Amino acid sequence: xxxxxxxxxxxxxxxxxxxxLRCDPISGHTALYWYRQSLGQGLEFLIYFQxxxxxxxxxxPSDRFSAERTGGSVSTLTIQRTQQEDSAVYxxxxxxxxxxxxxxxxxxxxxxxx
Amino acid sequence: xxxxxxxxxxMSVQEAETVTLxxxxxxxxxxxxxxxxxxxxxRQMILVIRQEAYKQQNATENRFSVNFQKAAKSFSLKIxxxxxxxxxxxxxxxxxxxxxxxxxxxFGKGTRLSVIA
Numbered sequence: 162x163x164x165x166x167x168x169x170x171x172x173x174x175x176x177x178x179x180x181x182l183r184c185d186p187i188s189g190h191t192a193l194y195w196y197r198q199s200l201g202q203g204l205e206f207l208i209y210f211q212x213x214x215x216x217x218x219x220x221x222p223s224d225r226f227s228a229e230r231t232g233g234s235v236s237t238l239t240i241q242r243t244q245q246e247d248s249a250v251y252x253x254x255x256x257x258x259x260x261x262x263x264x265x266x267x268x269x270x271x272x273x274x275x
Numbered sequence: 276x277x278x279x280x281x282x283x284x285x286m287s288v289q290e291a292e293t294v295t296l297x298x299x300x301x302x303x304x305x306x307x308x309x310x311x312x313x314x315x316x317x318r319q320m321i322l323v324i325r326q327e328a329y330k331q332q333n334a335t336e337n338r339f340s341v342n343f344q345k346a347a348k349s350f351s352l353k354i355x356x357x358x359x360x361x362x363x364x365x366x367x368x369x370x371x372x373x374x375x376x377x378x379x380x381x382f383g384k385g386t387r388l389s390v391i392a
Contacts, residue, residue: 202384204382250318252320262373266321267319268317
């Protein structure tokens with residue numbers, strides 16, 4: 162079946178603009194995660210959604226970052242008033258619920274803030 | 276909070292040879308899950324292998340195997356018969372168990388593996 166998809170693949174924006182990044186999880190996966198991969202910083206958790214529960218936003222770096230998940234499927238990560246330090250690859254992953262819940266990743270969106 | 280350390284930023288191996296990538300972690304939990312992911316230049320994170328902490332037997336997937344030492348909190352990845360397609364960044368990751376739902380992965384900073392023809 163289809164894997165996790167993300168769009169756009171690359172996004173270049175100017176400092177101060179808002180951007181939206183999209184993630185389509187694997188069909189049937191109830192858990193969805195956003196991670197950020199910065200040069201030299203590794204991968205850091207941003208936010209996760211589990212079914213209809215309130216999302217865990219504990220990893221969001223500032224209130225300029227927000228995310229929503231509509232209909233328990235597609236998710237959008239929004240970054241308002243982008244800053245140069247927001248430049249990174251944003252990875253989305255999804256998994257089935259359960260103790261193991263192996264996460265499967267999308268190809269990521271590379272965001273460049275000029 | 277849990278932490279994952281990969282002490283080898285870069286490694287290289289000759290084609291057909293064996294290489295071992297190191298990973299250590301810090302946790303106070305007794306049950307957890309450990310993963311190795313591969314990230315080629317395409318950016319796609321690909322699951323290589325998974326280990327449940329309650330299992331004493333080391334996981335294996337074809338040419339990939341782990342050496343899981345729970346007391347030492349060590350989780351190394353061995354790649355046998357290395358192939359050019361194995362060249363990538365390798366990330367070690369930790370996840371806490373959760374009956375309520377899933378929990379996020381905690382990643383190491385990665386090891387870049389080069390395969391020399």
